[in-house]
Amino acid sequence: LRDRAAKAVAGTGKGLVPINTIGFARTEVVADNDGKLVCVEAPSYGIGQIIPATDQVALMQNNGRVVLENNQLRAELSRDGTVVSLVEKSTGRESLAEPANRIRLYDDQSTAWDAWDVDPFHLETEKDCPPADTMKVVTQSPLRGEVEFTRRIGKQSSMRQIVRLD
Numbered sequence: 001l002r003d004r005a006a007k008a009v010a011g012t013g014k015g016l017v018p019i020n021t022i023g024f025a026r027t028e029v030v031a032d033n034d035g036k037l038v039c040v041e042a043p044s045y046g047i048g049q050i051i052p053a054t055d056q057v058a059l060m061q062n063n064g065r066v067v068l069e070n071n072q073l074r075a076e077l078s079r080d081g082t083v084v085s086l087v088e089k090s091t092g093r094e095s096l097a098e099p100a101n102r103i104r105l106y107d108d109q110s111t112a113w114d115a116w117d118v119d120p121f122h123l124e125t126e127k128d129c130p131p132a133d134t135m136k137v138v139t140q141s142p143l144r145g146e147v148e149f150t151r152r153i154g155k156q157s158s159m160r161q162i163v164r165l166d
């Protein structure tokens with residue numbers, strides 16, 4: 001149904017036709033039909049277009065840390081997966097009083113239902129997720145910088161997290 005509606009609105013020509021289904025205008029980086037990153041702009045509830053990017057992302061590695069930066073933000077990531085600095089560049093304001101992206105784990109021992117019943121005593125079981133085992137840059141382009149962190153969670157589970165700046 002969605003695909004038929006999109007074809008009716010946008011046509012069946014080749015290429016990317018961004019369709020915005022939410023109530024505010026958007027400018028975003030997306031992958032086109034060939035997987036190439038492009039910048040698109042679309043009005044609220046409207047059909048958009050590919051536009052030239054007005055900003056670029058720089059990704060730098062220094063002393064075991066990664067810095068992601070564009071015209072609006074500068075984020076510094078540590079090897080353990082924390083964000084140690086987040087500066088809004090127009091004001092120079094540091095947004096963090098302490099490291100961010102600290103993941104918390106809780107025990108879920110529900111007394112009634114499995115999936116949706118989280119009892120208040122779960123807050124007493126809070127513990128920090130272990131630091132990331134690995135950090136690697138997975139995308140470094142003018143439109144996007146991505147860093148992947150992997151963490152062990154428990155005996156047989158791991159978590160993969162992507163931190164991205166477009």
